[in-house]
Amino acid sequence: MRRLKDLLARRAMFLLTAVPGLLVFLMLFGLLLRSRAILAFHSFTGLLFGSGWHPLKGEFGFLPFLAGTLWVTLVAMIIAVPVSLLTAVYLSEYAPRSVRELTKPVVDLLAGIPSVVYGVWGVLMVVPFVGKVLAPLFGVYSSGYSVLSGGIVLAIMVFPTIIHVALEVFSAVPHELRETSLSLGATTWETVKHVVLRKGLQGIFAAVVLGLSRAFGETMAVLMVVGNVARLPKSVFDPAYPLPALIANNYGEMMSIPRYDSALMFAALVLLLVVLVFNLGARFILVKIERKVE
Amino acid sequence: MEPQPHLRIRNLSVSYGAQEVLKNVSLDVPDRKITVIIGPSGCGKTTLLKSLNRLLDSVDGVRIEGHIFIDDEDIYDPRVEATHIRKKMGLLSQKPQVLPMSVFDNIAYGPKIHGLRDRKRLRVLVERELKAAGLWDEVKDRLHEPASRLSVGQQQRLCLARGLAVEPEIILGDEPTSALDPQSSRIVEQRLIALKSEYTVIVVTHILRQARRIADHLAFLYLGELVEHGPAAEFFANPRDPRTRAYLTGEIS
Ligand SMILES: Nc1ncnc2c1ncn2[C@@H]1O[C@H](COP(=O)(O)OP(=O)(O)O)[C@@H](O)[C@H]1O
Ligand SMILES: [Mg+2]
Secondary structure, eight states, X not given: OHHHHHHHHHHHHXXXXXXXXXXXXXXXXXXXXXXXXXXXXXXXXXHHHOOOEEGGGTEEOOHHHHHHHHHHHHHHHHHHHHHHHHHHHXXXXXXXXXHHHHHHHHHHHHHHSOHHHHHHHIIIIIHHIIIIIIHHHTTOOOOSOSHHHHHHHHHHHHHHHHHHHHHHHHXXXXXXXXXXXXXXXXXXXXXXXXXXXXHTHHHHXXXXXXXXXXXXXXXXXXXXXXXXXXXXXXXXXXXXXXXXHXXXXXXXXXXXXXXXXXXXXXXXXHHHHHHHHHHHHHHHHHHHHHHHHO | OOOOOSEEEEEEEEEETTXXXXXXXXXXXXXXXEEEEEOOTTSSXXXXXXXXXXXXTTSTTEEEEEEEEETTEETTSTTSOHHHHHHTEEEEOSSOOOOSSBHHHHXXXXXXXXXXXXXXXXXXXXXXXXXXXXXXXXXXXXXXXXXXXXXXXXXXXXXXXXXXXXXXXXXXXXXXXXXXXXXXXXXXXXXHHHHTTTSEEEEEESOHHHHHHHOSEEEEEETTEEEEEEEHHHHHHOOOSHHHHHHHTTSOO
């Protein structure tokens, strides 16, 4: 009887574990199925790298959207990675414990703020700042609704993720290791640079990838500040149109246009694949680190 | 009259928050001898070693009173830089702490930080230190492998060599053999004995037999108090304090 229970429990838990994995496959499969309509007319690469977006003429080039996603994500990471890593280093290596204990929940709270709120804040503060201050500073015109605004808002949304994971990584570095470096006469900064960051390198990498995959998929806040113009952005002051924004803006709206629906499915498929690959990579590395730290 | 020893501890008190861990400890550490600090666990031995190295600086809520002199420099003088003090002491910790880099870089780390950049001189130095540690033959083909792949015993000898590479004056060992097998422990003990001809050595242990094997001078720490200290022979043969006697007979541990 007990063995039967054990068996049942094991089966049930296995099933529960399998469901999320299965779901992802179902999603992939569904999206692929619904993208068939457009894939029948255009090649995969043609869709990905075509730069003309004229749905009425039956032209579906996703390059502006892919580029928009990549640009905004890249700008966000360029801002977020150094700032959040330095913050994490400060909190874990320099700040007194009281400051650290106070900041941690605040950082986690930031992660919980709905992205619309970030978006509104971006429209109120970041867009005017970019349009009226930064752009004139560089001698260009910009409405403010731009790659840069998207990147800044996104960076701020990614901070908590990277800071949180990086703090975990740093706290896994044994205290004695720091003392070893210090006792050889190294300064705190030298110790951070050569020992703590090095020991936590993989973990930091995973933190960045986790932040990145969040950035890739983030929709709402970015959508509100990037301008949503389906053209290849030429500078960070140009508007862009990232993939998630395309889907969110148009799904259910333009369905009368032939194959539009299928094109959006294809966009979702591409986005899902990108996020999936990044997440799998991050998981893989995290597991490796756990094994190393034990 | 004997000349004043290099390292003198005067009225040192350390507390973590409200807990007083070292109580008014004063000790002259004889030069070029092995001073062994014994005492049950939790009595403040590690704290005492760390205070010598100013590793307590970064601990939250720590309060340090009193003075530690190296020659005539008070290491807790606010004008003294901690890195300058730490460089004078090589620390060997309880578990071998290899830095996350190659065997070669572990040794070269300290000298590089202190400004030695010349690759050839670094190579010479690394080879010399590894040879002195008796490690050269074992690791000469693995210099560029991660140091974490060495055996624990080899790691501890590497750590000792790494500490010596920055040319300290004093060697501090915090139960340096507690993670090692008996044979590696012997090797490390013998290394320490060999080193006392050139360095002042302080070793913390709670293994009495080890203290008997290596100590020239003993200090017994109990509940943060320095109960008794003196030359090894006298200490073991003629303990004065009843608590020391109780500890030596194993009544308190
Ligand atoms: N960083 C710290 N913060 C608070 N208490 C500490 C800290 N380090 C050590 N202690 C306390 O100080 C006492 C002495 O510790 P320690 O010096 O490590 O003793 P020993 O090395 O003799 O075992 C112990 O009671 C320990 O709990
Ligand atoms: Mg200890």
